[in-house]
Amino acid sequence: MNFYWFVFGCVIGSFLNVFVSRSLNKTNFISGRSHCDNCQKNLKWYELIPMISYIIQFGKCRNCLTNIPNYVFIFELTMGVAFLEFRPCNIINILLLIFIIILQIISTFDLLTFQFSSYWLLPLLIIALIVTNLSLLKLLTIFIIYFILLALNRRYSMLGNGDIDLMILILIVFGFTAIIHVTLIASLLALFFAIFKKQKIIPFLPFLYFGTLIVNSGGLIA
Ligand SMILES: [Zn+2]
Incomplete structure (x- = not known):
């Protein structure tokens, strides 16, 4: 069960990263497809797996090899940890x-x-x-x-x-x-x-x- 909370948290962390980056770029959070900010290439599903994609791509875009900012990985991880620490099983958590x-x-x-x-x-x-x-x-x-x-x-x-x-x-x-x-x-x-x-x-x-x-x-x- 803990593992699922962690994975769910990482997915939420990934959404939060997209939310902040799109708010700053003033692009639509809901409808736009995920893309590399540098080369604008749309990302495939396997490039969107929280933490895993970052690790197997060595923190770089597969197309243009630009570094993906470290915070993307860190904030996916921290939200996974947050969901483990405060498992949403009661109203206080x-x-x-x-x-x-x-x-x-x-x-x-x-x-x-x-x-x-x-x-x-x-x-x-x-x-x-x-x-x-x-x-x-x-x-x-x-x-x-x-x-x-x-x-x-x-x-x-x-x-x-x-x-x-x-x-x-x-x-x-x-x-x-x-x-x-x-x-x-x-x-x-x-x-x-x-x-x-x-x-x-x-x-x-x-x-x-x-x-x-x-x-x-x-x-x-x-
Ligand atoms: Zn790129």
Whole structure:
């Protein structure tokens, strides 16, 4: 059963990649056929199998040999993992999975464009407030800290505002211990990425997302 959830998650991950890339190219998500962005050749069914096609083609288009971006493979894999961690068998897990799916969508936008539409924050906030275990007092404290952080960030601009929003939302959903671990893991991953890519400005959201999946990986064994 676990294997099927994983495969299903990878397929959803593949759809999410297409959704983001077509939103950015302003092409129709539903009707257009999948094609190589470089040579425009339509892809055959066997070139559309999540993860597998990427591996057997060594991450290149079969026609023009252009590299397929690594994120395509990574986000197919992470969504497979997400479906294993939050198997949609009860309403809380379904909500958490929707939270994670939106997190992956905005992480992809952040990775490709360094920004995402703030409209995505509303469904995240609604889910966070439904699934949270935190008391009203703690939630109020968190919102006060949030506004202080925003004010500080406006002055010193340490992080993107979207990063602070997401950290607060992850805190509300997964709790205090989790957000500390998520932030530490995300910072380490982001540091490695910055050194590897020799980039000074890096999108932080994808790393917060990976950190969230890693911190919740206990669900993989359960
Ligand atoms: Zn091509």
